[in-house]
Amino acid sequence: MAERLVVIGGDAAGMSGATNARRGRPDLEIVVLEKGPDTSYSACGIPYVVGGSVDSLDDLVVRTPQQLRDQFRLDVRTRHEVVGIDLDARRLEVRALDQQRTLHLGFDLLHIATGARPVRPDLPGIDGPDIYGVQSLEDARALLAGVDGRRIRDVVVVGAGYIGIEMGEAFVERGARVTMVDGAPQPMRTLDLDMGAHVAEAIRRFGIDLRCGSSVEGFSPGKVHTADGDLAADLVILGIGVAPASALALDAGVAAGARGAIGVDHRQRTSKAGVYAAGDCADVVHLVSRRRIHVALGTVANKTGRVAGTNLGGGYETFPGVLGTAVTRVCAVEIARTGLNEAECREAGIEFHVGTVEGTTRAGYLDDAETLHAKVLIERRTHRLLGGQIVGADRAGKRIDTLATAITAGMDASQLIDLDLAYAPPVSPIWDAFQLAARDALRVARAEPR
Amino acid sequence: MAERLVVIGGDAAGMSGATNARRGRPDLEIVVLEKGPDTSYSACGIPYVVGGSVDSLDDLVVRTPQQLRDQFRLDVRTRHEVVGIDLDARRLEVRALDQQRTLHLGFDLLHIATGARPVRPDLPGIDGPDIYGVQSLEDARALLAGVDGRRIRDVVVVGAGYIGIEMGEAFVERGARVTMVDGAPQPMRTLDLDMGAHVAEAIRRFGIDLRCGSSVEGFSPGKVHTADGDLAADLVILGIGVAPASALALDAGVAAGARGAIGVDHRQRTSKAGVYAAGDCADVVHLVSRRRIHVALGTVANKTGRVAGTNLGGGYETFPGVLGTAVTRVCAVEIARTGLNEAECREAGIEFHVGTVEGTTRAGYLDDAETLHAKVLIERRTHRLLGGQIVGADRAGKRIDTLATAITAGMDASQLIDLDLAYAPPVSPIWDAFQLAARDALRVARAEPR
Numbered sequence: 001m002a003e004r005l006v007v008i009g010g011d012a013a014g015m016s017g018a019t020n021a022r023r024g025r026p027d028l029e030i031v032v033l034e035k036g037p038d039t040s041y042s043a044c045g046i047p048y049v050v051g052g053s054v055d056s057l058d059d060l061v062v063r064t065p066q067q068l069r070d071q072f073r074l075d076v077r078t079r080h081e082v083v084g085i086d087l088d089a090r091r092l093e094v095r096a097l098d099q100q101r102t103l104h105l106g107f108d109l110l111h112i113a114t115g116a117r118p119v120r121p122d123l124p125g126i127d128g129p130d131i132y133g134v135q136s137l138e139d140a141r142a143l144l145a146g147v148d149g150r151r152i153r154d155v156v157v158v159g160a161g162y163i164g165i166e167m168g169e170a171f172v173e174r175g176a177r178v179t180m181v182d183g184a185p186q187p188m189r190t191l192d193l194d195m196g197a198h199v200a201e202a203i204r205r206f207g208i209d210l211r212c213g214s215s216v217e218g219f220s221p222g223k224v225h226t227a228d229g230d231l232a233a234d235l236v237i238l239g240i241g242v243a244p245a246s247a248l249a250l251d252a253g254v255a256a257g258a259r260g261a262i263g264v265d266h267r268q269r270t271s272k273a274g275v276y277a278a279g280d281c282a283d284v285v286h287l288v289s290r291r292r293i294h295v296a297l298g299t300v301a302n303k304t305g306r307v308a309g310t311n312l313g314g315g316y317e318t319f320p321g322v323l324g325t326a327v328t329r330v331c332a333v334e335i336a337r338t339g340l341n342e343a344e345c346r347e348a349g350i351e352f353h354v355g356t357v358e359g360t361t362r363a364g365y366l367d368d369a370e371t372l373h374a375k376v377l378i379e380r381r382t383h384r385l386l387g388g389q390i391v392g393a394d395r396a397g398k399r400i401d402t403l404a405t406a407i408t409a410g411m412d413a414s415q416l417i418d419l420d421l422a423y424a425p426p427v428s429p430i431w432d433a434f435q436l437a438a439r440d441a442l443r444v445a446r447a448e449p450r
Numbered sequence: 451m452a453e454r455l456v457v458i459g460g461d462a463a464g465m466s467g468a469t470n471a472r473r474g475r476p477d478l479e480i481v482v483l484e485k486g487p488d489t490s491y492s493a494c495g496i497p498y499v500v501g502g503s504v505d506s507l508d509d510l511v512v513r514t515p516q517q518l519r520d521q522f523r524l525d526v527r528t529r530h531e532v533v534g535i536d537l538d539a540r541r542l543e544v545r546a547l548d549q550q551r552t553l554h555l556g557f558d559l560l561h562i563a564t565g566a567r568p569v570r571p572d573l574p575g576i577d578g579p580d581i582y583g584v585q586s587l588e589d590a591r592a593l594l595a596g597v598d599g600r601r602i603r604d605v606v607v608v609g610a611g612y613i614g615i616e617m618g619e620a621f622v623e624r625g626a627r628v629t630m631v632d633g634a635p636q637p638m639r640t641l642d643l644d645m646g647a648h649v650a651e652a653i654r655r656f657g658i659d660l661r662c663g664s665s666v667e668g669f670s671p672g673k674v675h676t677a678d679g680d681l682a683a684d685l686v687i688l689g690i691g692v693a694p695a696s697a698l699a700l701d702a703g704v705a706a707g708a709r710g711a712i713g714v715d716h717r718q719r720t721s722k723a724g725v726y727a728a729g730d731c732a733d734v735v736h737l738v739s740r741r742r743i744h745v746a747l748g749t750v751a752n753k754t755g756r757v758a759g760t761n762l763g764g765g766y767e768t769f770p771g772v773l774g775t776a777v778t779r780v781c782a783v784e785i786a787r788t789g790l791n792e793a794e795c796r797e798a799g800i801e802f803h804v805g806t807v808e809g810t811t812r813a814g815y816l817d818d819a820e821t822l823h824a825k826v827l828i829e830r831r832t833h834r835l836l837g838g839q840i841v842g843a844d845r846a847g848k849r850i851d852t853l854a855t856a857i858t859a860g861m862d863a864s865q866l867i868d869l870d871l872a873y874a875p876p877v878s879p880i881w882d883a884f885q886l887a888a889r890d891a892l893r894v895a896r897a898e899p900r
Binding site for chain 2: 319338401
């Protein structure tokens with residue numbers, strides 16, 4: 001009988017695992033169990049459907065279950081939720097949701113790609129009507145059904161992170177009045193406060209009523225109760241972040257890693273033989289701090305899923321780690337970050353100097369040159385690059401990749417400054433913003449008494 | 451008496467040399483001799499003035515002679531052309547062009563930043579009216595004066611490199627009919643032919659009559675004579691490339707480096723004690739081939755000038771080398787390259803595999819996602835990154851910086867694929883185009899018999 005690989009979860013990490021395992025082992029029986037109706041979709045695209053720049057949620061599907069069956073001979077079973085893992089018996093307990101029955105399925109190899117769940121704080125009224133998370137296509141369908149045909153005037157977004165801001169923008173574009181509430185002093189907690197302030201400015205300029213340092217205390221129909229009074233809300237969007245959906249694996253005895261995620265090694269192997277995990281449910285190593293952390297990002301899910309799949313398919317592949325590189329384009333600005341921010345450096349015990357610059361996206365003499373703010377953190381004494389952030393107009397965001405590459409290579413500030421980067425007036429000023437920020441950081445570092 | 455540094459040339463390499471020398475040595479007497487009327491300007495911006503998106507050539511001036519005098523205590527003398535260097539007597543022969551007299555000036559330290567000269571092929575009629583190069587602000591002033599008040603219908607651009615295409619676009623924007631002639635089979639010789647073909651398509655789509663593989667045989671008033679017949683030309687633009695303006699230094703006994711440029715070491719020192727050179731007149735080392743080459747790029751002029759200046763000012767700074775990274779945005783596409791192309795690999799004896807991809811600038815489901823073509827060259831067996839090129843719509847160009855950084859770090863294809871780069875649907879697909887091209891190159895490499 002053929003060996004059987006069961007994959008739990010049919011999105012990025014699950015499907016890149018399954019398809020890469022198939023490449024290595026044509027002989028393997030591969031079953032993919034997905035509790036929702038969809039496979040391989042871009043959850044990151046949901047705000048653009050809500051905002052109207054993408055027509056349909058179907059456009060976000062990269063590969064349908066049927067395509068995956070046909071192209072990769074995967075036994076894809078949607079609406080099948082795994083409710084228990086018996087590692088000794090090497091058997092799963094599976095709930096077939098449409099048939100409303102429970103079945104059991106044996107496995108030789110297991111790939112856990114259960115993703116992350118949106119955080120839903122335990123507040124009064126949180127389970128009331130018109131309160132939506134936006135983690136899956138199902139969430140998005142529910143949201144779109146909930147707004148369909150209604151006139152939505154007031155939207156409250158709880159949480160001013162990536163998804164919160166993207167959804168806030170989407171509802172402004174639909175003509176709603178949007179209020180955004182976040183407990184932190186500035187939006188976008190993965191940035192430092194000084195860079196968050198530039199984001200706050202962009203959010204407000206876009207017409208969103210941003211209320212930082214304010215906490216939500218509960219919900220009632222048509223209202224959000226905050227520490228600073230009630231807000232009218234025809235609709236509430238929760239954008240508070242996500243937590244790894246690791247309970248199933250941990251309950252089965254798989255060892256936990258960082259922040260409640262499933263612990264994996266550099267080949268995506270868990271503590272249990274033949275059991276792999278990848279994507280938002282697993283932890284990863286941070287390339288600068290060398291600590292294991294948890295991030296929930298589509299890029300990382302794709303990459304770690306691919307590594308797991310190659311190893312499951314009998315190949316050899318390792319995942320070197322992440323920098324937490326992320327970008328968004330929202331409220332007419334681009335926002336990006338990579339590596340460690342100030343708080344993360346402090347937590348890791350790494351001392352640093354900061355360099356900042358206010359630059360332009362193009363040569364300053366061009367009419368369409370726009371402002372950008374860049375920041376670089378370098379290690380004290382070694383001047384090694386630790387991280388950086390950028391907030392600016394069109395074309396600012398992807399510049400973070402240059403810094404991410406330099407950090408991965410272990411470069412110091414001088415090496416960044418020496419890089420032969422591309423210049424042409426309509427594309428960039430003669431010195432890249434991160435090169436200028438690195439110069440500023442070196443100036444600060446050299447002013448320090450030895 | 452104070453030691454005297456004389457700088458020959460008042461543009462990027464000269465002025466970054468002078469200002470950085472000043473920072474290190476407040477005591478130095480610094481004289482800058484510039485044969486033209488301008489200092490520190492962006493020659494790269496000239497096409498945008500001609501095209502009308504920048505109002506005036508004055509906007510391209512970063513620092514006027516007076517600002518340089520005031521801010522850095524530089525004795526800046528414009529319209530002073532150095533006509534001879536006597537290294538034994540440590541004395542320059544200088545022609546004061548406005549006074550029409552010759553004077554002599556002693557020096558202790560010398561920084562040569564004489565730049566490059568546009569190539570003017572020795573063809574019949576080349577010195578006729580209405581034939582313009584566009585290397586300096588003076589050239590641009592002459593050109594603008596030449597078109598002022600005239601109705602220019604037909605423009606012929608000789609040479610389909612960066613400056614040629616940029617000027618061609620500028621004249622299309624002024625309403626002229628533009629014909630572009632180049633002897634090579636595709637435009638943009640610094641790209642491989644397959645990538646040049648994508649550029650050709652963009653040039654033609656923009657409405658320029660591009661004639662590749664055709665040679666210019668001479669000029670007469672109103673006409674350009676080519677091997678394939680005569681072309682009507684109210685105006686001719688020469689964009690055939692530049693050669694290092696090194697004769698003054700070489701005549702004085704300074705040793706030549708690559709391709710007729712002044713030879714320098716990694717501190718920008720020439721063969722003669724106390725004599726430095728930087729910018730378009732000097733050679734540089736290529737980071738991949740490790741050979742000395744000649745490039746004429748503003749970024750390199752700025753960086754090498756800065757290194758020369760720091761060393762002249764008693765500091766210590768080295769210039770690690772270049773990748774020949776370049777970008778332009780023209781005819782509605784962005785075009786960029788870095789490292790070695792196929793021909794340069796062959797010349798250096800480096801065997802390689804090629805990976806290519808047709809990708810998109812944003813997530814494919816967004817309406818404004820546009821096509822881009824990327825190419826990566828990796829070394830045979832080691833899979834080390836050697837170079838790459840990209841041609842695509844808005845936002846394609848600056849992605850070359852990621853590859854340039856990875857090449858500088860000595861990364862191989864797998865390390866590029868592993869990089870944690872930024873993803874968000876409106877900014878990028880989930881895999882960067884160069885990561886996909888690197889995957890393609892690895893596929894090719896692995897198919898090769900060992």
